[in-house]
Amino acid sequence: MGHDNKAKYIEYLTSTPINYTCSNLSEHLEDVSPDVVSDYLKRDQITARQVWGLVNGLIKNTGESFLIIDDSVQNKQYSKLIEWVKRQYSGAVGDLVRGIGVVNLVHSDGKEHYPVNLRIYDNIADGKIKKDHFRDMLVNAVADKGILAKSVLFDSWYAAWHNLKLVNALKLTLLKSNRLVSLGKEESYVHLDGIG
Numbered sequence: 001m002g003h004d005n006k007a008k009y010i011e012y013l014t015s016t017p018i019n020y021t022c023s024n025l026s027e028h029l030e031d032v033s034p035d036v037v038s039d040y041l042k043r044d045q046i047t048a049r050q051v052w053g054l055v056n057g058l059i060k061n062t063g064e065s066f067l068i069i070d071d072s073v074q075n076k077q078y079s080k081l082i083e084w085v086k087r088q089y090s091g092a093v094g095d096l097v098r099g100i101g102v103v104n105l106v107h108s109d110g111k112e113h114y115p116v117n118l119r120i121y122d123n124i125a126d127g128k129i130k131k132d133h134f135r136d137m138l139v140n141a142v143a144d145k146g147i148l149a150k151s152v153l154f155d156s157w158y159a160a161w162h163n164l165k166l167v168n169a170l171k172l173t174l175l176k177s178n179r180l181v182s183l184g185k186e187e188s189y190v191h192l193d194g195i196g
Contacts, residue, residue, distance in 0.1 A: 048117050052145070055114040059107045059147075066151040067141060067172070068106040068113075069158065071121065071130050073099040084122050103133040105141060107149070116141055134158050135166055142170045 023034040059065070073090040076082055077098045090097045101121030107114050117140060119133040128136075134154065141147045152172045167173075 048119070051115050051118065055107075055116065056145075058112075059114050059116075060109040060112070061107075061146070061148050062109065063148045063150055065107060065109045065147075065149045066153060067116070067138070067147065067149045068108060069103070069134055069137065069152065069154040070106070071101060071103045071155075073097060073101050075099045084120050086124075088121070101130070103130050103137070105137040107141075107147060116145070116147065131158060131160055131163060134163055138166060138170065138172075142172075 026032050026034045026036070073088055073092070075090065075093070075097050076085045079085050079098065082100070084100045085098055086101075087096050087098055088101050089095070090099060103119045103121055104115060105117040107116045117137045119128075119137065121130055121133070123129055138152065142149070150173060152167055
């Protein structure tokens with residue numbers, strides 16, 4: 001698969017919500033068989049940098065947009081030899097499954113959603129938990145990529161005090177400033193806007 005088809009593959013992944021099979025992709029690429037797609041996927045990896053290169057010019061980078069951080073587990077219960085597969089909790093299943101954990105950062109203007117960054121959750125290899133990826137990706141999006149956003153949306157379990165401090169330092173909103181939060185089990189509650 002040439003460079004043009006790599007770009008088409010990334011576009012396919014960002015726009016296809018359900019069917020990610022090699023045969024489905026080959027139907028969307030001219031003169032590319034499912035075997036060629038499969039061989040490509042075994043040989044090459046699509047990086048977060050390549051995804052950003054494609055969407056950078058597409059996002060509406062305004063101060064009214066927002067960022068969404070979420071994680072998912074790609075269920076691979078029948079796979080024994082795929083790298084990154086391990087037992088982890090899947091919210092979709094409501095139990096532990098064998099799968100690949102992915103933490104995603106998405107930009108939205110309220111109408112269009114584009115992936116900005118992604119990380120494979122592999123704490124054994126890199127020593128990072130999902131909350132570490134949350135901070136890394138958020139700093140990368142705002143400080144390095146210059147993404148403007150007014151808010152960041154995420155599941156409540158990401159709301160550790162160091163993540164809330166970072167969101168506040170980046171001048172992003174997530175809750176009303178009068179909300180009370182506790183910074184630890186033994187700590188008293190303080191207003192969110194008082195976290196510095």
